Amino acid sequence: MTQLPPREEGGTTTGPQASGDDQSVEYETVRTPVLVVGAGAAGARVAIELAEAGVEPLVIGKRDHGDAHTTWAAGGINAALGSLDPADDWTIHAADTLDEGHFINDPTAVELTTREMPDRIHELDEWGMGLDRTEDGRINQRYFGAQSFRRTCFVGDRTGEAMLDALVSKAQELSIPYRENVMVTRLLSDGGAVHGAAGYDMETGEFVLFEADHVVLAAGGYSALYNRHSSRDDENNGDGAVLALEAGASLMDVEFVQFHPTGMVEGRYGDDWAGRLVTEAVRGEGGRLYNADGERFMERYSPDQMELDARDVVARAIAQEVREGRGTENGGVYLDISHREDEYVKDRLPRMHERFAELGVDITEEPMEVAPTAHYSMGGVDIDFETGETGVEGLYAVGETVAGVHGANRLGGNSLAETVAIGKLVGEHVAAQVGDGTELPDTARALAEREFRSLAGLEAADGTDRPRELLDDLGDVLWEHAGILRDAEMLREGLDAVASIRERTEDLRVEGGLTGRDFEFAVDLSFSLTLAEALLRSALEREESRGAHYRTDYPEVDPSWRRNVLVDAGDTGLELRTRGVPEPSEQVQEAIEAGYELDYHHLE
Structure with a gap:
């Protein structure tokens, strides 16, 4: 009977062979001034x-x-260019995001994100x-959805794929070293500073320091x-x-998981x-939602913004x-x-048209059947956004791994924007910190x-429960106990x-x-259990409804919970605390007070 390796505090190692307390294990050592873990748009x-x-x-x-995973972001990337709506600017983009x-x-x-994005879009275009x-x-x-103006730039409905292709091409032009099919299982940290990472090569099975x-x-993130x-x-x-x-x-803010309306x-x-x-x-191109009775039901919930109201x-x-039988x-x-x-549909939504055609559905003639699906995690690592610093010396984070840009609910089109806007700033800062090495x-x-x-012990586990089965059970628990609607009893049961x-x-x-795959899923399981506990505890802590976090036992927004x-x-386990939120700049506050709002009926 073998237990998952204990998740302890950080550390480091080197050399072709390590001698343990009662055994030795071989491993490869790789030295680099900066290790970037993750090869999507942000990395x-x-x-x-x-x-x-x-x-x-x-x-x-x-x-x-x-x-x-960047390639799965289909619909677009936000930047206040004013191509079609000249009144738009970065302050209104910021106001919409807040x-x-x-x-x-x-x-x-x-x-930082909304100011940077016009330049980043032109940069991507040049690349x-x-x-x-x-x-x-x-x-x-x-x-x-929920944007005051048309500001989502796109490549049909394959925007993320096109964006990552451009970034990878640029990285190859710069001859940036890349290593694929490697999983990091632990950062080597003493709690105050990081010195590298430990992991394994998923193709060869070799351990790597x-x-x-x-x-x-x-x-x-953690929506999966x-x-x-x-x-x-x-x-x-x-x-x-x-x-x-x-x-x-x-x-x-790990309690905030965005459930996309249309999965x-x-x-x-x-x-x-x-x-x-x-x-x-x-929906951005005019798609309409109907219930089984043929009613365009968003007229009841949001007559002004209709299908393009906020995702939550x-x-x-x-x-x-x-739930009400419709x-x-x-x-x-x-x-x-x-x-x-x-x-028009084939030109603007080519991937959707092709996907459903393969399933026997012609979306130019008949509707798609959809329901909400877990899509994006607004929560993550707490960082200083001007630097990417985490509070642990030498450790930085960026992209969906972090919290802060999206708050309680993400504005569609902002995820890709955050990766390149903040990614550039973090890269600038880290470059300035690199010295001779220690x-x-x-x-x-x-x-x-x-x-x-520990990993070698995990590989030899010969018990009864398969990792994939436990991950599936964990997925059921979160959907049932920390889904679109939550209450204290459900969360405690979770x-x-x-x-x-x-x-x-x-x-x-x-x-x-x-x-x-069993071994990969076993490692995933260790991470996922910790994150699931943090999510449930955070959701139980927040006794209000705000954005994607909806508590049926606390159905209203509580101003005292603007934290x-x-x-x-x-x-002895996870510890929770709260912190107040700073106010936006005067420029952005003026845009908030101006009350800009989407006029959905331009699409009609």
């Missing part, structure tokens, strides 16, 4: 900035080069992203913990956030498509329709774009060797269920060795 943009400043980082990813985040966003994070253009050659922009004075976490989600099963499982937590950093319905399209995203671009509003409306037999509603011209401390080496022995799953890891069975909930790894 790539940090690495590009480092390389252009004369620092050669090493980027590592869990998948093949260019295969990152309003959508219910004013618990980090104002500095929001203002070959291939953004759609208007007839007179300007970068085209579309409506996205990365010596680095600077580590940047860009490893994504839910059993219905828009991520791949092996992505967004909370590893980046938990690596930081265990290294001594704080997490913030594919399992009963209609099969298990392989359950929860997969139907991009907001469908639309998701709760769909959940309400289904959903489809598969537990969804209908999303219809068939009133638009066929060629020798790896013996304590860090010892921690790495202990981690490798915590008990997570504790029960953790106990079952004492009888884990891992087949296929270090290169098998962030922070989570730390204490000596």
